[in-house]
Amino acid sequence: MSLRLGDTAPDFTQDSTEGPIHFHQAIEGKWAVLFSHPKDFTPVCTTELGEVARLKPEFEKRGVVVFGLSVDPVEDHRRWAADIEETQGHALNFPLIADADRKVSTLYDMIHPNANDTLTVRSVFVIDPSKKIRLTITYPASAGRNFQEILRTIDSLQLTDNHKVATPVNWQHGEDVIIVPTLTDEEEIKKLFPKGYKALKPYLRITPQPNLEE
Ligand code: BEZ
Secondary structure (H helix, E strand, O other): OOOOOOOEOOOOEEOEEOEOEEHHHHHOOOEEEEEEEOOOOOHHHHHHHHHHHHOHHHHHHOOEEEEEEEOOOHHHHHHHHHHHHHHHOOOOOOOEEEOOOOHHHHHOOOOOOOOOOOOOOEEEEEEOOOOEEEEEEEEOOOOOOOHHHHHHHHHHHHHHHHOOEEOOOOOOOOOOEEEOOOOOOHHHHHHHOOOOOEEEEOOEEEEOOOOOOO
């Protein structure tokens, strides 16, 4: 059964480049990203892992721990890590799960047999501090992911969890947001959005992002 938004992220214990990962213990009270790679020593994956290593401070700024996964043994991961550092200029600085027995890939439905029988697709799971799955993305093996987009959606999730807003198309941190249509009490709106809002339609009300420092 595939995992859906709002489901609890399944727990597992699996080996990684940083030793055994007890997943629920490792993500306790934190935001987390779990993302899969079809296979070790493949070109697109090599670029993706280098990019996530480069972006690690951006994930940390948001309180997010990251875990990669590939269906090969940990010894292969360690040899591949040297190639990643050499070619991408960034050493692996987060755990790469060694899912040789496909335990985690199966649990998270990362193998799509009509795409490939044995390799995982490029899955992404964003998990919140209560271990709920908040975002899933699935890319084919041939298309590398845009990890800036994953950071952007984490910004949106973290903002909209704390404020009665939603983020519009192509929104980036710092840009105007939308007041949720269920909020109709004008007194409450004034209190929550002291900078005011512009109503393009009764259901489409734009306001400056509420949690920005002046
Ligand atoms: C890659 O990461 O380059 C890749 C992996 C599996 C199939 C095709 C490309």
